[in-house]
Amino acid sequence: MSNQQTNASLNPTLVKLTDVFKTFNAGTVNEVRPMQGVNLTITEGSFVIVLGGNGSGKSTLLNAIAGSFPIDNGTIELDGQDVTQWPEHKRAILIGRVFQNPFSGTAPSMSILDNFSLAAKRGKFRGLSWAHSSKLQDELKDRVSELKMGLENRLDTAIGSLSGGQRQALTLLMATWLKPKLLLLDEHTAALDPKSADQVIALTDQIIAKEKLTTLMVTHSMQQAINLGDRIIMMHKGNVLHDVNANEKQRLRVDDLLSRFENVRRRELLDESVADLLRLRYI
Amino acid sequence: MTLLIGALTLGIILSLLALGVYISYRIFDIADISVDGSITFGAAVCSVLLVQMGVHPLWATLAGFLSGAIAGTVSGILQTHFKINPLLSGILVMTGLYSVNLHVMGRSNIPFLGTVTLSTYCEKLGNIVFGGNETLLLGWTVSTTDLMTLILMFLLVSSISLVLWLFFHTDLGTAMRASGDNPQMIRALGGNVEYYKIFGLALSNGLVGLAGALWAQYQNFADVQMGIGMVVWGLASVIIGEALAGTASVGTAIIGTIIGSILFRQLVAIALSFGLNPNDLKLITALFVFAALILPNMLSKLSVGKRKEAL
Numbered sequence: 001m002s003n004q005q006t007n008a009s010l011n012p013t014l015v016k017l018t019d020v021f022k023t024f025n026a027g028t029v030n031e032v033r034p035m036q037g038v039n040l041t042i043t044e045g046s047f048v049i050v051l052g053g054n055g056s057g058k059s060t061l062l063n064a065i066a067g068s069f070p071i072d073n074g075t076i077e078l079d080g081q082d083v084t085q086w087p088e089h090k091r092a093i094l095i096g097r098v099f100q101n102p103f104s105g106t107a108p109s110m111s112i113l114d115n116f117s118l119a120a121k122r123g124k125f126r127g128l129s130w131a132h133s134s135k136l137q138d139e140l141k142d143r144v145s146e147l148k149m150g151l152e153n154r155l156d157t158a159i160g161s162l163s164g165g166q167r168q169a170l171t172l173l174m175a176t177w178l179k180p181k182l183l184l185l186d187e188h189t190a191a192l193d194p195k196s197a198d199q200v201i202a203l204t205d206q207i208i209a210k211e212k213l214t215t216l217m218v219t220h221s222m223q224q225a226i227n228l229g230d231r232i233i234m235m236h237k238g239n240v241l242h243d244v245n246a247n248e249k250q251r252l253r254v255d256d257l258l259s260r261f262e263n264v265r266r267r268e269l270l271d272e273s274v275a276d277l278l279r280l281r282y283i
Numbered sequence: 284m285t286l287l288i289g290a291l292t293l294g295i296i297l298s299l300l301a302l303g304v305y306i307s308y309r310i311f312d313i314a315d316i317s318v319d320g321s322i323t324f325g326a327a328v329c330s331v332l333l334v335q336m337g338v339h340p341l342w343a344t345l346a347g348f349l350s351g352a353i354a355g356t357v358s359g360i361l362q363t364h365f366k367i368n369p370l371l372s373g374i375l376v377m378t379g380l381y382s383v384n385l386h387v388m389g390r391s392n393i394p395f396l397g398t399v400t401l402s403t404y405c406e407k408l409g410n411i412v413f414g415g416n417e418t419l420l421l422g423w424t425v426s427t428t429d430l431m432t433l434i435l436m437f438l439l440v441s442s443i444s445l446v447l448w449l450f451f452h453t454d455l456g457t458a459m460r461a462s463g464d465n466p467q468m469i470r471a472l473g474g475n476v477e478y479y480k481i482f483g484l485a486l487s488n489g490l491v492g493l494a495g496a497l498w499a500q501y502q503n504f505a506d507v508q509m510g511i512g513m514v515v516w517g518l519a520s521v522i523i524g525e526a527l528a529g530t531a532s533v534g535t536a537i538i539g540t541i542i543g544s545i546l547f548r549q550l551v552a553i554a555l556s557f558g559l560n561p562n563d564l565k566l567i568t569a570l571f572v573f574a575a576l577i578l579p580n581m582l583s584k585l586s587v588g589k590r591k592e593a594l
Contacts (some may be wrong), residue, residue: 066471092473105471108463109530110457117454118461123473126454174472 014182014214015042020064022076022238034060035071036238042182042216047208047226050218051257052235058218059100062184065216067091068228079181093123096175097169098168098188105171108160110171112151115159116140143173147203165196169203176207183208185217185220189224201228222254234260284423286552288420293434294548295440296501297516299494301524301544302447303351304517305536306487310451313362313481316373316514318491320380323510325492327384329395330505333400340401344496351492354380354483359567361480384507391507393420400500405432420475432501439497443490444537451533459483460533512565515572520544522575 022035034057037202040050052058053262064071065078067088075084078094106115117131137155145152147169159167167186175183185204189197205228208215219225225232232244232252242260244252300322307315332343350568354376356387361372377566385391410416417424450456461469462479490514499505520543527546529540553563 087475088470089473089475092471095471097471099467099471104465104467107461107468109464110461114457114460117457118472118474120470121454121458121472126458126474128450128453128455131452131454131457 005191011043012042012080012104014044014079015040015065015216016075016077017061017065018075019108021075022060022069034238035064037074038239040233040240042214044214045212045228046231047213047215048215048217048236049232051217051220051222051225051232052241053261056235057238058235059186060238062186062216062218065091065182066095066097066184067267090123092179095184096122096178096180096182097184097262098171098186100190101189102164102167102171102191103160105174106159109158111145111156112159113133113137113140115163115170116174116177119177122143122178122180124178129245144170147173163196165192165199168192168196168200172200172203172207176211176213179211179213181214183213183215185215185218187218190220204228221259225257226252226254232257239279252265284420284425285429286556287423287549288429290548290552292429292436292501292545293498294545295433295436295541297444297494297548298440298520298541298544299490299497300513301495301517301520301540301572302444303487303532304514305521305524305540306483306490308481308518308521309463309530310460311483311487313369314373314514314518315358315369315481315482315484315487316353317354317358317376317380317488318373318514318517319510319512320377320384321488321491321510322392322495322498322513323384323505323507324380324387325351325495326499326505326509327387327393327495327507328492329496330499331387331389331501332397334393334395334398337399339501340399340404344401344493344500347425348489348493351495351520352489353491355484355486355488356481358488359484360481362484363477363480376494378420381507388505388507392504394504395500396503399498400503401435402428402500402503408435435449436497444535444541448534448537482502512568515565515568516547517544518572519568519575520547522572523547526575 010174017038017040017216020035020038023035024030024032032055034055036057038057038061040061050061050129059196063069065076067083067086067090071084075082077083078091079205083091083094087094097105107118113136117133117136120136140155144155147278149166149169150195151166151170159170159218172188184229188204189200192200201224204217207213215229217224228247230249232242234239300318304315304318307313307318329343332338332346333340338346358376359368361375362369364386365372367375375573389395406408406428409427412431413427416427418427418430419425420430451460457480458469459473459482461472462474462476462499463483466476469479495510498509521540523546524536524539524541524543528535530536553562554567555564559567
């Protein structure tokens with residue numbers, strides 16, 4: 001009993017989704033239902049990988065937690081607070097984000113320094129104090145030189161002139177500049193070449209481990225899913241299909257994941273063909 | 284020389300309008316037509332306070348800024364709160380302001396005959412500083428009032444530019460720049476884009492209203508039609524400024540915009556003195572902005588074509 005209690009206090013719940021529904025373009029031919037009653041609990045300190053095919057609702061899950069749109073039904077709790085009604089910019093106090101598109105996470109025409117001065121105030125009040133404080137500049141130089149990308153002497157360069165890999169690495173650094181309660185990574189290496197993707201993944205792993213960040217990471221890469229994180233959830237048609245916990249995950253190989261997806265695909269194909277047969281016969 | 288000083292002074296006064304347009308058009312990427320209404324609104328409020336209420340010119344000028352800022356706030360709320368297309372909300376505010384301006388002024392034109400305005404103070408100060416009504420400048424005889432007005436307007440615009448430059452390097456100002464550059468990013472970093480937009484448009488139209496108040500006092504009358512086409516005038520100044528000074532930083536953009544406004548006013552003065560029909564002025568301004576908007580695209584197409592030929 002006492003053992004259970006200590007376990008619970010060691011790993012309190014950070015994110016809790018209860019019966020979350022979301023439909024886009026309801027009632028039109030473009031209707032999409034990326035969330036069909038999603039229930040999900042994430043404990044503090046865990047690194048969760050989200051897998052799923054196109055349109056399975058994995059990116060929508062992240063955007064719903066971040067507050068990019070209001071959900072139709074259900075509740076979202078973050079850090080013990082009901083944030084369902086909170087606008088996106090208010091939730092930013094708790095959340096750091098990196099997007100799939102390297103253009104999304106940074107202000108292209110502004111300098112590296114400008115961008116980090118914004119990141120240094122994530123979720124905080126922005127007043128009339130000087131944005132480029134010398135403290136920020138010194139700290140930034142140190143942290144950026146750790147990236148070994150040669151950017152530490154180019155802090156006045158417009159961030160839009162950098163490569164996708166450099167921008168994603170910087171965005172990751174920006175998202176975690178102030179330690180977020182929750183880090184959301186939405187296929188943040190999908191738009192990069194393999195070498196840059198590996199660099200960014202290595203950096204991701206390093207930062208998450210060092211800061212002990214609770215992370216939710218969407219990926220297409222089975223290899224990333226196997227190598228990173230301590231839990232995998234597989235999304236399908238707007239719901240959590242499989243939930244692989246830490247113990248199970250250690251024994252998991254790429255082939256196992258692929259076969260799970262294959263099972264889903266077969267079931268789908270069967271459904272389709274049966275539907276076609278029925279259609280032929282009865283319509 | 285008098286003509287030159289006059290064009291210079293007006294160019295400097297209207298650079299406040301150009302700075303306002305720079306904020307909405309370049310920082311927030313909004314073509315905000317409410318400018319056409321808010322410049323007149325600033326002039327109208329200022330003129331009524333001066334002529335009918337005898338308010339001190341400094342307060343009346345400040346009121347011009349505030350009335351412009353109110354117009355900008357309304358435009359911003361229409362865009363953010365009611366999700367009306369920015370162009371359309373500008374048209375709504377501008378159209379509505381036309382009636383408001385007529386009501387404020389009570390008629391279509393208010394002359395400042397015998398009214399104490401900032402020009403009166405410029406005259407007094409000019410007489411004291413230069414010791415008389417006229418003085419020699421580079422061999423020409425010029426009115427000390429004109430000279431003093433030019434100097435004071437230059438000082439005013441310089442200090443406002445400095446304040447703007449400082450502001451856009453604060454936490455709030457940087458966030459405002461980012462919300463025009465990448466709204467998704469600044470939202471993810473906790474910035475309230477809607478709030479920044481309203482504040483930015485208030486600031487932008489406030490500067491425009493201030494330009495209106497100063498312009499009316501400089502030309503000694505306010506007219507309900509004085510704002511027509513002024514947004515295009517501002518755009519022309521911003522575009523000339525960018526061509527000359529570039530867009531590398533906020534500082535160069537601000538200086539460029541001021542130089543652009545002065546230069547554009549000089550060009551207009553020269554064209555008018557060479558016999559350009561004043562009725563054609565707006566058309567020519569519009570054609571100029573049209574050319575400036577399409578030229579960069581055409582030039583890049585030309586160079587791409589050449590590169591293809593070379594291959």
